[in-house]
Amino acid sequence: MQFFLDTANLDQIREVADLGLLDGVTTNPTIMSREGGDWREQAARICELVDGPVSLEVIATNHEAMIKEAKDLVSFGPNVVVKIPMIAEGLKALRELTERGIKTNVTLVFSPAQALLAAKLGATYVSPFVGRLDGLSQSGMEAVEQMRTIFDNYDFSTKILVASVRHPLHVLESGLIGADVITLPYSTIMQLVQHPLTDSGLAAFLADWEAFQKK
Ligand code: E4P
Numbered sequence: 001m002q003f004f005l006d007t008a009n010l011d012q013i014r015e016v017a018d019l020g021l022l023d024g025v026t027t028n029p030t031i032m033s034r035e036g037g038d039w040r041e042q043a044a045r046i047c048e049l050v051d052g053p054v055s056l057e058v059i060a061t062n063h064e065a066m067i068k069e070a071k072d073l074v075s076f077g078p079n080v081v082v083k084i085p086m087i088a089e090g091l092k093a094l095r096e097l098t099e100r101g102i103k104t105n106v107t108l109v110f111s112p113a114q115a116l117l118a119a120k121l122g123a124t125y126v127s128p129f130v131g132r133l134d135g136l137s138q139s140g141m142e143a144v145e146q147m148r149t150i151f152d153n154y155d156f157s158t159k160i161l162v163a164s165v166r167h168p169l170h171v172l173e174s175g176l177i178g179a180d181v182i183t184l185p186y187s188t189i190m191q192l193v194q195h196p197l198t199d200s201g202l203a204a205f206l207a208d209w210e211a212f213q214k215k
Pocket of ligand 1: 006026027028031107127129131132163164165183
């Protein structure tokens, strides 16, 4: 399973890359706005820094304007993946971008049927938002499981990119289901590293070793 980082923050990107865990980055308008400043400069820096796919999202909601924006976004680097919202106009844009060979990430996907539509139109990635579904008392991971079954039934090459991740259990379940990619907030990656028994175990080993040296 590939790990993408769900951020536009350069320090977080560098830190996760240094851990060797960074396979790509996803952004959205909210995430970009958090960094402030000139979004174009920020997007260019991210694309340069990341050795892997970088999702940049269109703002337009009609397909002609989405395609125009997509052409601009891909100029930021060869690793750009254009993020398109799962709306009817988005599907029209998706079809054309697929024909042009532009990589796409269909975002704001909440049902397996929506994922099927995106896969039929050749999306590179679909992004089910599991945390937001859980927040409505619907199972995000159950939706991902059904997407996995549908994609496998028909040999779709579209990758399932689990998004809106809230905690390490989402990572475990994504792995068990066989999701292709998961995009994680920086805090969740750090939570994955830690375990209290690792910390207490290491402290005990070091204390025992120190006592042994003094004998
Ligand atoms: C995915 O690409 C989105 O950027 C993201 O995961 C949305 O998550 P949220 O529900 O935390 O906003």
